[in-house]
Amino acid sequence: MCAVCDELGEDNTHLFFVCSNNMLCRQRIGLWSPLMAAFDTNANFPTNVFAILQHLDQQQKQVFSVTLWSIRKHRNNKVWNNFTEIAQAICDHAGSLLTSWRNTQIIRHPIP
C-alpha cells in the first residue's frame, strides 16, 4: 500500500512516476513531457531513471534529481511523522535544495 496515496503497490516506480500526488509535482517542475517521452512502463526503476537522465539537459537533470529526493523525503515524512505535504510544497523543497546547492557551487568554485 502506498503511504502517499493509499493505492496498491508502493515501489519506486509507483512512488516516483505513477503516484497521483507526485504526478502533480512532476507537472509543476516542467519536466512532464521529457519524462514521459523516456519513461517505459515495462522497464524497472533504475532503467527508467537513467533513460530519463539521458534525455535531459544539465539543469533539467538537477531539477529531476532534487525532485526525486523531495518526493522520497515527503514519503518518509508521511510514514515516520504522519506529516503530509501538498505537491507545491514538495516542489518548493526541491527548489530550495537546488538553489542552496547551486549557491554552494558558486562559493566553492567562483568564476574569476
Ligand SMILES: [Zn+2]
Ligand atoms: Zn501512491
